Amino acid sequence: MKSISLQEHIAQSKIAVAANKAKGNRHGQLLSMLYSDPFHFIEELLQNAEDAIARRKKPEETGFVKIVLSETGIDFLHNGDPFDERDLMAVTTFASTTKKGLPDINQIGKFGIGFRSVYGITDSPEIHSGSHHYRIIDFEIPESVEIENEIGFTTLIRLPFKKNLNKEFLANLRWELLNLDSSFLLFLQQISHIEISDGYETVVLSAATEKYENQLLAKTIYTSRGGEQIQKRFLLFHKKAGKLGEVAIAVSISDLGEFLPSGSRKVSVYFPTQFRIEHDILIHGRFTTTPNRENIPFSASHTPENEKLLLELSALTKSMFRLLMRSSKLNAGFFALFSWSDNMRDPISATIRSELDAFIRDEKCLTGASGKFFCVTDLCLAEDEGLLRLIGKKDIALVFHRFDFLDRELLEQEQFVNYLRKTHKLRLADIDTLAFYIANNPQFLQRKPIDFFAQLYKILALYPRFWDLKHKGRYYNLRFSRIIPDHRKNILPPFGASGQPAIFIGKPSMGISTVHPELTADADCLNFFRMLGIPETAPGISEAERLLQKFNPVSVNAWWLKLYKLYSEGDETLRMRIVSKLEQIDCVPVVLNSNGEKQFCKPSAAYLQNPLLDKFLTFYPAFFVSNKLFQYFSAQGVGYNELSLFLRRAGVSDSIKLIPIDTQLSESERATLREGQEVFPLVRESMNDYTIEGLDSFLSHLTIAASAALWQMLGSIPENYREASYVFESYVRSETSLFTPHFLNLLRDSQWIFSSDTRLVCPNGFRIDEMHRAYSEVRPVSDWFYKKLGLLGADVSSDEKKMLDWLRKRGIGSRELSRLVATTETEVRYIGYNSEFSVVSTNSDMLVTKMSDASLLAQSLSAMFPASKNWYQFLLADKTERLRDYLMKSVYAASKTIQATIESAGIIALYDKDVVLRYVFAGIRPDNGEAVLVNHQWRNLFEKRPERKDVSLFIYNMSDSTCVEVKPTQLSAFLEKEQLVVIHPLNFTER
Numbered sequence: 009m010k011s012i013s014l015q016e017h018i019a020q021s022k023i024a025v026a027a028n029k030a031k032g033n034r035h036g037q038l039l040s041m042l043y044s045d046p047f048h049f050i051e052e053l054l055q056n057a058e059d060a061i062a063r064r065k066k067p068e069e070t071g072f073v074k075i076v077l078s079e080t081g082i083d084f085l086h087n088g089d090p091f092d093e094r095d096l097m098a099v100t101t102f103a104s105t106t107k108k109g110l111p112d113i114n115q116i117g118k119f120g121i122g123f124r125s126v127y128g129i130t131d132s133p134e135i136h137s138g139s140h141h142y143r144i145i146d147f148e149i150p151e152s153v154e155i156e157n158e159i160g161f162t163t164l165i166r167l168p169f170k171k172n173l174n175k176e177f178l179a180n181l182r183w184e185l186l187n188l189d190s191s192f193l194l195f196l197q198q199i200s201h202i203e204i205s206d207g208y209e210t211v212v213l214s215a216a217t218e219k220y221e222n223q224l225l226a227k228t229i230y231t232s233r234g235g236e237q238i239q240k241r242f243l244l245f246h247k248k249a250g251k252l253g254e255v256a257i258a259v260s261i262s263d264l265g266e267f268l269p270s271g272s273r274k275v276s277v278y279f280p281t282q283f284r285i286e287h288d289i290l291i292h293g294r295f296t297t298t299p300n301r302e303n304i305p306f307s308a309s310h311t312p313e314n315e316k317l318l319l320e321l322s323a324l325t326k327s328m329f330r331l332l333m334r335s336s337k338l339n340a341g342f343f344a345l346f347s348w349s350d351n352m353r354d355p356i357s358a359t360i361r362s363e364l365d366a367f368i369r370d371e372k373c374l375t376g377a378s379g380k381f382f383c384v385t386d387l388c389l390a391e392d393e394g395l396l397r398l399i400g401k402k403d404i405a406l407v408f409h410r411f412d413f414l415d416r417e418l419l420e421q422e423q424f425v426n427y428l429r430k431t432h433k434l435r436l437a438d439i440d441t442l443a444f445y446i447a448n449n450p451q452f453l454q455r456k457p458i459d460f461f462a463q464l465y466k467i468l469a470l471y472p473r474f475w476d477l478k479h480k481g482r483y484y485n486l487r488f489s490r491i492i493p494d495h496r497k498n499i500l501p502p503f504g505a506s507g508q509p510a511i512f513i514g515k516p517s518m519g520i521s522t523v524h525p526e527l528t529a530d531a532d533c534l535n536f537f538r539m540l541g542i543p544e545t546a547p548g549i550s551e552a553e554r555l556l557q558k559f560n561p562v563s564v565n566a567w568w569l570k571l572y573k574l575y576s577e578g579d580e581t582l583r584m585r586i587v588s589k590l591e592q593i594d595c596v597p598v599v600l601n602s603n604g605e606k607q608f609c610k611p612s613a614a615y616l617q618n619p620l621l622d623k624f625l626t627f628y629p630a631f632f633v634s635n636k637l638f639q640y641f642s643a644q645g646v647g648y649n650e651l652s653l654f655l656r657r658a659g660v661s662d663s664i665k666l667i668p669i670d671t672q673l674s675e676s677e678r679a680t681l682r683e684g685q686e687v688f689p690l691v692r693e694s695m696n697d698y699t700i701e702g703l704d705s706f707l708s709h710l711t712i713a714a715s716a717a718l719w720q721m722l723g724s725i726p727e728n729y730r731e732a733s734y735v736f737e738s739y740v741r742s743e744t745s746l747f748t749p750h751f752l753n754l755l756r757d758s759q760w761i762f763s764s765d766t767r768l769v770c771p772n773g774f775r776i777d778e779m780h781r782a783y784s785e786v787r788p789v790s791d792w793f794y795k796k797l798g799l800l801g802a803d804v805s806s807d808e809k810k811m812l813d814w815l816r817k818r819g820i821g822s823r824e825l826s827r828l829v830a831t832t833e834t835e836v837r838y839i840g841y842n843s844e845f846s847v848v849s850t851n852s853d854m855l856v857t858k859m860s861d862a863s864l865l866a867q868s869l870s871a872m873f874p875a876s877k878n879w880y881q882f883l884l885a886d887k888t889e890r891l892r893d894y895l896m897k898s899v900y901a902a903s904k905t906i907q908a909t910i911e912s913a914g915i916i917a918l919y920d921k922d923v924v925l926r927y928v929f930a931g932i933r934p935d936n937g938e939a940v941l942v943n944h945q946w947r948n949l950f951e952k953r954p955e956r957k958d959v960s961l962f963i964y965n966m967s968d969s970t971c972v973e974v975k976p977t978q979l980s981a982f983l984e985k986e987q988l989v990v991i992h993p994l995n996f997t998e999r
Contacts, residue, residue, distance in 0.1 A: 014093040014150070021100060021148045046177070047184045048301075049125035050075075051192070051279040053084050053165060054199065056122065058278065060088025060163065061198035071199035074161065077185055077206040081130065081168040085161040088198075090138030099123040099135075100148045122301070129181070130167040137163035186211050190229045191272065192279050194242055194258045195292040209234070223247055223324070224331055227258075242290075245331070247324040252313055253294025255321045257328055259345065260290075267341035275304060275356060286347035286357040293317045306355050318359050325363040329373070338373050338381070340417035348427035368432060376412030384428060386411045388437040389419070394467040395437060398460065406452070407445045408437045439467065440484075440741075443474045446491060447484035453491060453499050458526045461493060465527075465536040475502070475540055481735055482742045487540070494521040502540050508588025512581070513537055514545030519553035520585075543581035548574050552582060556589045561608060564597050565640035572646065572654055583657070590658045598631035607631065611659035616652055618662060623717040627709040628702035633660060664700050664721045666729040669750055671697035678734065681745035687738045697732040699751045707754075712762050716782040719761075723788025730792060748796070756797045772798030883941060883991060884914035887930045887964050891971075892916050895928065914943030914991075924958075926976070931963045931988070939987040947990050 012020070054073065061071040069087065076083040126133050127147065134143045134153055142150040158164055169178070185204050193199065193215040202213040212232040217225055225244040230237055241263065246256040260268040269288040274280040276292040282302040285291060295304045296311045305311050306318075332338050352358035367373060372381045377396055388410040390396050396413055404410055414434070419425060428434040446452055453461075468486070473479045475486045490499040492511055500511045500521055513534070516522045522545060527533040552574050559567060575586050594608045601622070614631045615621055621630070633655060641651045656662055673681075673695065700706075706714055732749040735742060759768040762780040776799055794801060892908045895916065900906045907919045908928075916928040927949065931940040940963055949959060961974040961982070974982045 014096060017093075017097045017100075018150055021150070025146045025148055046128045047181060049128060049167075050185065050188065052122040052125045052301075054192070054196075054202075055278055057084075057086035057088055057163075058196050058198050060086060060090075063089035064162075065089075070201055071196075072160070073199055073202045074158075075185060075202070075204045077182060077204070081166060082185075083158075084165040084167070085158050086163050086199075087161050088163060090162045091135060091140050092138070093140070095137075096135065096140055096142060096150055100144055100150055126165075126167055129169055129173065131170055132168060134166040134168070135163075136166070182206055188213065189272075189280070190231050190240065191258075191270075191290065192276065193229050194227055194244060194290065195256055195276050195278050221331060223327055245324055245328040247320060247327070249294070249317060249320040252317055252320065254292075255294075255317060255324050256292040257321075257324060258290035258292070259342075265337070267339070267345055269345065277301065277304070283354070283356075285354055285360075286349070286352060287360055288345040288347075289360075291321070291356060293321060304356075318355060321356065322359050322363055325360050326367065329363065329367045329371070333371060333373055333381075336381075339375060340415060340421060343418065343424050344421055346424075348423045365431065368428075374428075375415040375418065377415055378412050379415075380412065382412055384432040384434055387414050388412075388435040389414050389425060389429065391436055391438040392467055392470065393419075394463060394470075395439075395442070398463045398467065399437075399442075403452075404437070407442055408435060410435060410437070413437065439471050439474065443486055444484040447486060447489040450490045450499070453493075458493065458524060461491075461524075461527060462530050462533055464491070465533050469532070469536045469539060472539070477541075479742070480507075481744070482737065492537075492542075493524045493527070495524055496521075497524065502542055504588065506588060506591055508584055508591075509541075509543050509581070511542060512545045512549075513542055517545065517550040517553070519557065520545060520549060543584065546579045546581040546585075548578045548582050549585055552578070552586055552589075556586070556593065559593055559595050564595070564608075565637055567595075568637060569641065569644055569646070572641070572651070575654060576650075587658055596631075596655075596658075596660065597634040597637050599634050600629060601625060601632055602629045606634065611655065612661075614655075614660045615665070616655065616660055616662040620717040620721055621663070623711075623713045624664065624706055624721065625702045626711075626714060628705040630702065663724050664702075664718070666698040666725065666751070667701050669697050669699050671695045671732065671750060673734065673747075678736070681734045681747060682736055682743075685736070685743045685745070687736055687741050687743050689738055690736055692735075692737045694735045695732065696735070698729050698749045699754070703751055703754065707758055707760060710760055710768065712766070712780060712782050715760055715762055716780075716786050719783050720786040720788050722793045723790040725793075730796075752793070752796050770798075773800065774798075775800045883932055884930055884943060887932065888914055888916060891928065891930050891962055912943060912945060915945055926958045926960060929959065929961045931961055933963055933965050933967075935967050936965075939989045941989050941991050944990045946988065 057073050058071070064087075072087045074083075074085040076085075124147070132143050132145050134156075135141070136153075136156045141153050141155050143153045145151055156164060156166075186206065186209060188202075188204065188211075190213045193202075193213060196215075200215045200217075204211045204213070210233075212230075214230045214232075216228045216230070218227075219225055223245055225246065227242050227244045229240045229242070231239075241261050242258045243261055244256060244258050246254060248254050258270070260270050262268055270290045272280065272290070273284045273286070273288060275283045275285060275295070276290065277295050277297055278292065279301075281297060281304060283304040295314050295317055297304055304314065306314050308315055329338075332342065346360070346364060347357065352361050368384055370383075372383050372386075374382055374384055374387055376382050376387055378401065388404065388408045390399075390413045393416075396416065399407065399413075401412065404412060414425070414428075425434070429436070468474055473482075474484075477487070479485055480487055487503055488501050488505060490501050492500055492502055494500050494511055495516045498521070502509070502511060504510045511521045511523055513528055514522050523537060523542065528537070552571070555567070555570055555574070571586060571590075575583055578586075590611055592610075594610055596609055596611050596614045598607055598609050598614050599605070600607060609631050614633050615625075617632050617635070621632075638648055638651060642648070652662065678693065700718075706718065729749065730752075731746040734745045734747060736745075737743070756772045757770060759770050761769050761771050761774060762782070763769050763774075764778055764780055766780060776794070888910055892910055895908045895918070900908070900918075903920075905920050906925070909917050909919060911917050911927075914930045916930070918925045918928060929942050929946060931942040933940050940961075942961070950956065957976045957979075959979060960976050961979065962971055963974065964971050
């Protein structure tokens with residue numbers, strides 16, 4: 009395009025303005041309203057001054073700007089390169105720029121947009137620069153005015169206020185000018201001094217720069233006001249980006265060099281935009297912005313230059329981290345500047361975060377408690393602050409397989425710590441691991457000083473699960489581990505395997521170990537010992553120890569009498585000590601029931617004389633306490649009951665004896681018991697199962713008297729033996745599942761009950777009122793075992809008895825009954841479950857107990873009764889109605905369009921405006937271990953579309969009155985592990 013003179017430009021501008029007015033065009037006025045911030049013109053003028061100062065012929069001079077506010081307007085002065093004709097034409101034209109080599113729209117002149125911002129406060133800005141002195145009217149027409157010059161400045165831009173500006177706006181303008189954010193001086197390379205005055209107050213902003221390294225500057229920003237000066241210090245990391253300009257990162261620091269939040273998260277393109285990042289640092293780059301300079305668009309197709317600048321920013325971020333690491337400036341304050349949330353919502357934050365991730369992963373950049381730097385994989389996070397004081401460097405390696413704890417200051421940054429754990433798998437140094445190590449490495453505490461134990465106990469006192477009785481089954485429960493130094497500094501457990509004290513509080517005496525005196529002198533330690541239950545030494549304990557060590561079979565009766573008196577007169581500590589020692593001595597005078605032979609045995613191997621035991625153990629060799637001992641005590645004035653109580657406390661049994669057995673469960677059985685418990689990795693499994701001593705001998709030599717005796721004694725079995733337990737543990741967690749103990753399974757499935765006509769029968773499914781009269785002559789103290797053995801009580805209805813008789817007469821067992829359920833042709837009498845319960849909603853994604861064989865379907869016959877309804881209608885109809893009510897009142901209560909329609913008993917269709925969203929089936933699990941019963945339409949649905957994902961299942965568990973949902977996403981996994989029985993619409997009639 010052919011260039012024109014300024015005068016030709018003025019003439020053309022007049023013609024263009026007149027034409028636009030005639031057409032009603034208001035583009036100039038509209039562009040002046042482009043900025044949401046009416047004070048944005050200040051930044052635009054400063055940017056214009058920065059560009060002008062950069063072009064001047066004397067670059068060594070300091071860039072100086074002066075802003076003077078008066079009642080009538082604003083004078084803006086700078087000492088940059090003066091305007092020439094091209095500059096003047098550029099600010100009065102909508103599509104021109106004189107900024108050579110700077111192609112982006114951040115330049116003031118392009119389109120005239122930047123300078124247009126002044127029209128928010130003025131209608132006729134004046135420009136006095138070099139030989140040019142003009143006023144601009146109608147946005148585009150330069151008009152000559154009188155010459156004005158200011159000594160020391162090359163350019164004066166005068167902005168006379170519009171007449172319609174109100175006082176509030178002018179007051180706000182004054183505040184904005186006098187409180188101008190000085191941080192923009194960080195990224196301006198030319199302007200280093202700005203003076204702002206309103207005639208009453210003067211504010212001076214200035215910047216001083218000190219070069220550290222190639223890409224690192226220290227920059228101090230000063231704000232002087234009324235004789236006082238405030239300074240802000242920054243570390244400025246910068247990088248040239250070729251034709252793209254540059255990128256820079258500024259981090260605020262204190263006078264002591266500590267990192268500080270920036271206070272603003274706006275990205276700057278020399279001046280702050282409205283583009284915010286998630287990190288508390290300042291970012292600058294020559295990004296292409298939107299025309300109003302408020303936002304930064306990122307698009308590979310529309311703003312590829314911004315994408316390239318992100319790469320430059322990434323490289324600068326990496327350099328910044330390395331420079332700080334090299335200068336040992338990386339600390340908790342630095343990491344606190346960054347956001348550690350999972351999602352970065354803008355590309356600039358994401359770029360910085362990506363570099364942070366890689367840096368932390370690969371470099372020794374995190375401080376440990378020792379003050380040294382480590383990789384994240386070399387550190388661990390102390391669960392309790394007490395561990396930082398307790399565990400030294402060598403022990404960290406031994407116990408946690410790391411080199412140091414994470415620095416205390418970093419621990420205070422919860423979000424950062426969570427990020428390290430989630431993203432970089434920072435190990436948790438937990439109390440569980442310490443307890444595990446102590447329990448499995450007794451030598452660990454052997455050489456520790458006494459003050460180590462004091463610190464250890466302060467920690468353990470906060471975590472009772474590692475030593476209390478409730479968790480004693482854990483294999484690293486410290487209740488039975490060597491953790492307490494005695495008076496000789498031998499490390500002893502608080503309690504022995506039997507639960508008796510192994511150490512005492514107090515003065516040592518013969519055979520008695522006591523806690524080290526330095527520890528009992530510490531109030532915190534003493535409190536822990538008392539929480540643990542360690543007893544104090546008691547009067548008589550030394551005498552008891554001497555007596556227990558001098559057992560003499562010749563004078564056994566006198567020996568027991570002395571021991572009894574010490575026991576009776578002593579406190580609980582002495583009694584526990586006597587009992588624990590007796591367990592180790594063959595000291596009870598007994599008679600073998602099979603041949604009358606006299607012997608001595610441990611208390612736990614002996615029985616008290618009992619007629620019921622005599623009958624039950626007739627054919628089993630058992631030791632009964634000698635009557636001579638009772639006769640001796642009686643002669644000394646001690647009655648039978650008193651001695652019996654003492655012997656029972658010592659471990660002698662007065663009823664059937666439950667003894668542990670080694671039970672081997674299959675992997676599938678153990679997996680079933682673990683179902684729903686997230687214990688990983690599985691490091692230990694144990695079984696606690698029991699049988700009755702002499703049970704096999706009893707079953708081999710059955711008599712009515714022995715059977716009735718066992719019947720009566722079963723009622724007195726303690727509750728803790730009525731269930732067997734399976735304990736499975738990880739390093740940090742222990743869970744327990746219960747199952748039926750061996751002796752109950754054996755008694756349930758063996759023929760040991762005598763019927764009224766003296767036939768031997770299994771108790772499972774047998775009616776109590778048909779048992780031999782011998783059983784009614786003895787009454788157990790509890791009937792807890794009736795249901796466990798499958799006995800049918802006297803409360804069974806007459807209809808139930810008829811049905812059971814009918815099944816027995818026809819020889820219909822569980823397998824035959826299952827086949828009846830699976831066919832559509834057989835007619836039998838209807839069987840339904842009579843159980844009342846309410847729906848229980850759970851949020852569990854499910855998966856319940858693994859099914860055994862479908863033949864178990866009929867094992868709960870004791871809870872059945874006949875009815876006249878169709879099989880599946882009676883089983884499922886009421887449950888389906890309750891489920892529909894639950895879905896509509898709870899799950900879909902907020903929806904105005906979803907409807908739940910019962911298609912058939914056990915099936916609900918969810919409709920949304922006549923479209924089926926999902927099928928919901930109601931299923932029934934009669935008892936634990938049984939199959940789930942569902943409507944026969946289940947098979948039809950999945951035969952048509954096996955892969956379907958629009959079916960969910962609610963299972964009513966009859967055993968515990970709960971309802972559990974299997975969601976569509978979990979259905980395939982459920983069907984792989986569970987067993988379903990489809991119920992066909994059969995009518996059952998009696999023949």
